[in-house]
């Protein structure tokens with residue numbers, strides 16, 4: 491959907507604030523409408539919008555000064571990291587100002603003893619582990635977009651990644667935050683001692699998708715680099731067999747750090763791309779498994795997993811022989827969405843969680859839903875967590891194809907929820923799943939969420955039109971949800 495100001499989207503807010511903001515951040519800190527094309531969407535490219543300007547402050551104090559000006563003028567705000575989100579969370583639909591963290595890239599302190607890093611929100615995820623490696627430490631959550639996505643974006647979406655099977659999503663790793671709220675006040679949520687006191691405001695903020703403030707700084711937990719790492723590629727004759735192997739591995743309480751599945755279409759796209767990892771083209775699916783920890787423990791986990799894979803008809807097992815081979819295997823996995831660009835110009839990446847006992851069933855159902863609509867669906871996902879990413883290649887210039895993609899996405903979500911799964915595993919609700927919040931929450935639940943949100947931002951100027959439906963669900967069903975932030979029925 492095109493939500494440009496001129497196309498009847500949210501009103502483009504203009505006014506005297508722009509010069510005031512420019513004087514605070516300097517000319518390089520403001521991108522105006524005409525040159526802000528890169529900010530029109532995030533990775534959900536079928537949804538586009540146009541804000542009045544993009545502002546790029548350099549630190550917390552500057553962010554606060556900018557937000558005070560915007561508060562005085564009642565301008566809506568869309569926080570933005572790297573724009574790699576896949577649910578439209580950073581897409582400007584309110585005509586207001588995008589506040590980007592691209593100039594807030596400082597690693598402010600690393601405390602090797604306490605195993606923490608204090609960073610500005612715009613630090614790129616992978617850069618943090620690079621900075622902490624000399625201390626024998628790393629930052630565990632590793633979204634496949636980690637070469638680009640920011641830690642602030644990770645916090646806002648409570649992001650996951652392949653190794654979150656063992657280490658847990660972002661929420662497990664955030665110790666403290668500095669937040670700038672809608673009025674421009676700096677809220678210091680850094681810990682005052684080793685144990686947190688009072689209400690868990692950090693916990694409420696993680697996963698709040700930009701609705702509580704601009705996260706300006708984060709204090710993150712670090713992990714010691716593991717003593718041993720083993721990476722194994724198990725090759726399967728069918729996708730069903732690979733799914734069943736994962737279900738049984740979880741039932742057997744095996745604890746690898748990552749179990750990922752790539753299906754044949756994904757393997758072909760990866761092998762045809764710059765991310766080619768040497769995955770076997772004849773395979774219908776591969777499992778990419780990693781175990782980390784003490785040598786004996788890792789050996790035992792890998793041996794159990796290989797035995798299980800063989801019982802499920804695995805045709806071949808490859809063990810990475812060195813760090814270079816391990817990196818190649820992971821580069822293929824992490825580059826898989828990018829590689830799909832070879833199949834079609836656009837990619838819709840669904841993000842749902844299936845009960846791990848029903849992986850095979852829900853994966854098969856998703857494929858069928860897409861096939862019935864003449865769509866090409868590939869699977870690459872965090873299988874150990876049950877976090878599926880059925881992804882559909884399409885061309886957004888083809889309106890009918892976009893309609894079928896959206897319909898397939900909706901049906902996949904519904905199928906997953908009906909079978910005991912969840913709406914989103916890690917990509918957030920954003921624009922994409924806002925209406926579907928009504929499938930999992932009632933008006934009362936949503937009302938509570940609105941009240942918590944309103945405590946942080948009574949005017950609802952922060953990321954308006956996203957995540958929380960603003961009409962009662964019974965009204966919203968079938969009518970499409972409004973994106974006008976001023977429409978507040980709940």
Ligand SMILES: Cc1cc2nc3c(=O)[nH]c(=O)nc-3n(C[C@H](O)[C@H](O)[C@H](O)COP(=O)(O)OP(=O)(O)OC[C@H]3O[C@@H](n4cnc5c(N)ncnc54)[C@H](O)[C@@H]3O)c2cc1C
Pocket residue numbers: 532533568569570571572573574575576578579580591611632633634635638639640641642643644645646647648649650651652699700701703704705706827828916917920953
């Ligand atoms: C190829 C690819 C692979 C991916 N793989 C994964 C994966 O494995 N796991 C996973 O979880 N996600 C994955 N994603 C999705 C995406 O990368 C994550 O959601 C990521 O955390 C977004 O970070 P970002 O900096 O790009 O945030 P953006 O896309 O810019 O923003 C995301 C949301 O966070 C808000 N936000 C951003 N910065 C701030 C801030 N400083 N303060 C307050 N709110 C803020 C925005 O308003 C928006 O709602 C993938 C995306 C791509 C394109």
